[in-house]
Amino acid sequence: MPDPVQIFFDSVLPNKLPRPESYEAYSPSNIALAKYWGKRDQTLNLPLNSSLSISLGHLGSKTHVSSATDGVDGVWFDGDKLPNQSRFAQKVLAFADLFRRGQNLPLHIVTKNTIPTASGLASSASGFAALTRAISGAFKLALSDAQLSMISRFGSGSASRSIWHGFVCWDRGVRDDGTDCVARQLPHHWPGFRIAVIPVDTDLKSVPSSDGMRHTVATSPLFEAWPEHAEADCIRVEAAVLARDFTVLGETVEANALAMHATMLASRPVLNYLQPASWTCLETIWNARKAGIEAYATMDAGANIKVLFLETNRTQIETLFPQGLIIDPFADHTQECEFSK
C-alpha cells in the first residue's frame, strides 16, 4: 500500500531538491482558543475537530537551516549542539527527511526559542512551523502558506496554526487524504487583546499531548460528545472574533477549555493536567468576573493557566497575577516576521 505521507510530500515537492542555501525563519507560538483534542487519522495527523488560536507575536521559535559544510546532519538548540541520537534531534531530522525523501542533502539546523522557559508554553508548534519555513526557504521551494501549514502538521498538529500571526483557524476538513485539512489566518486585528500566562508548574513530567489525546479518545466515556461540540465552539469563537465580542469569545473559550479537560478527567485511568494551584487561579478569575473584571481562562495539556483580557483591564490583571507574563499578540513583530536568507 502506498504511504499516504509520501503521497502528500510527493504532491507538493519537486522530485529533486536543489543544494540548500542558508535560510532563517521565525514562527510564533500559539494558544488555542477553541481546542484541538483527538485525531481522526494518526498517520496524516488529522484532527477530529477544527481549532482556533491566537499566535503569540514575538514569543516563538527562530530556525536557521543551511547546507552542512561537514557533510553530516547537525542540530543545535538554544546554543547547544545536540547528539543526533537525542530525541529532539531525531524528531527534527525525521521531519527534514520528509522533505529530502532519501536525497543526500545534509543540513545544519539551528533553533532558538524566544519563549521564556518559566512560562511553561509549549514550543513544538512554533518549532515545527519555523522549521518548515526554514527548510522550505533553504530548498527554495515556492510553497504557499497553506502548503507550509499542511507540512507543519506532520511535525505537530498545532504547528499548522503557527504559520501565521494573529487569529488562525485550523479547519479539520473531511477528506481522508487530508487535503482539505488546513489552517487559515483570520483577517481580524484586535489591538486591545491580551493574554497573561500564569505559570503554575514548569516541570515537564506531564503526559505529552498526543499520548493524552489517544488515551482520552480510547477511554473517556464523555469523549464521544466532544468533536461535535468543539466544532460548534470553534465556529462561535470565530464569529466572536469577527464581531469583536469579548464576552462571547471569553465565555466560549473558557467553557471549551473546561470541556476539553473534562473529557480527560473522565478518562480511565484519569488524565489530569491541572493542579490544585491551577484551580486556585481559576477561582481567582471567577471571583474577578463576579467583581466585574472581564477575564477568562484557558488551559492546555499542562497546569498553567492563560488568562484572556483586554488592555483596559491590564492593571487589575497585574494586581491579581503579579507572576503573570503578559503577551500583546498584535504588537509590532515585523522583525520576527522577516524571513530572510
Add this chain to the structure above:
Amino acid sequence: MPDPVQIFFDSVLPNKLPRPESYEAYSPSNIALAKYWGKRDQTLNLPLNSSLSISLGHLGSKTHVSSATDGVDGVWFDGDKLPNQSRFAQKVLAFADLFRRGQNLPLHIVTKNTIPTASGLASSASGFAALTRAISGAFKLALSDAQLSMISRFGSGSASRSIWHGFVCWDRGVRDDGTDCVARQLPHHWPGFRIAVIPVDTDLKSVPSSDGMRHTVATSPLFEAWPEHAEADCIRVEAAVLARDFTVLGETVEANALAMHATMLASRPVLNYLQPASWTCLETIWNARKAGIEAYATMDAGANIKVLFLETNRTQIETLFPQGLIIDPFADHTQECEFSK
C-alpha cells in the same frame, strides 16, 4: 390531566388514614458509589441512570412522628422547634401532605441527625427515608420496603437508597409512571469495607444537587454521554461487590465520580463543586495508590472527598488523612435499625 404524584400515592395508600400513633424510625445516610446525576422526570423524580450506594450505618437521621396534641403541625430539628414557614419545615410538611392528601391529621415531626455537621455529609437522603418510615409507621401503613423506597424518592432521589443498610442499588426503570423505578438492597456484607470522609469545606453555599443536575443536563455538551456510561458503571460496581473485587470496585467508583464532575465542569456556565483542597486530597490518594495503598476517591455535590479503603489499610489512611472521619458501614447498627413505636 390527573396528577401523576397523586395517582402514585392513591395507588399505595388507603383512602382514609387512621389517627396517627407515635412512631420513631432511623435511616442511614448513604454515599453513592455509582452516581445518580440527571432526572428523566422532574415530577416523579425519576433518574436518567441507575445508581448504587453504601449506607453509612449509624450516621443518619432519626425521626419521631406523632399526632399533634395541640392540633397544629409542628417540626423540630436537632432540638429546635422550626417556624412552619421555614424552608425545612415546609419541605417536611409538604412531604407529609403527600400522605395526608387533604385529611386533617396534624403531626408533630421531630428529627435528629446523627451525622456530624463537620463531616459535610448531606442529610436529605437519610432525612426523607426516616421521615417516610416514621410517617408510615405512625399511620400503621403496611408498606413494603420497596414501597417505602419509592415514596422516599418524592422527598429526595437518593433517599430511595437510604431505606436499607449496606449496598443498595436504585434501578432507574423504564416506565413513564415510575413503577419500576425502585431501589433494592444487595445481599452482600463486606465487613472490611471502610469509608473515610475528608472534610474540605462544610459551609453550605454550594448549588443544591437538583439545581446542579438540571443545569448540567440543560447546558453540558458532554452530558449526553453520561446516562449510558453511568448505567454501565452501576452494573460494573454491582458485579464488583458480588465478587468482592475491591480493585475493580474502587477504580470504577473513582472514574464514575470523576466523570460525573466532568459533566458539571463542561456545563455553561461552569458548575464546580470541587475546591483546590479537594484536588490536593485527590492527589494524595493517587500518590498513595502509586505507593501500593489501595484507596479510591468519590465526590458528590460538594467539596468533600470520600475515600474508600479496606480495614487492612486503616493505619495508612489515618496517617494520610488525620482529619478523616472513618465509617464502618457494616458495624453493628441494630440499635438504629429498630423501628419501634
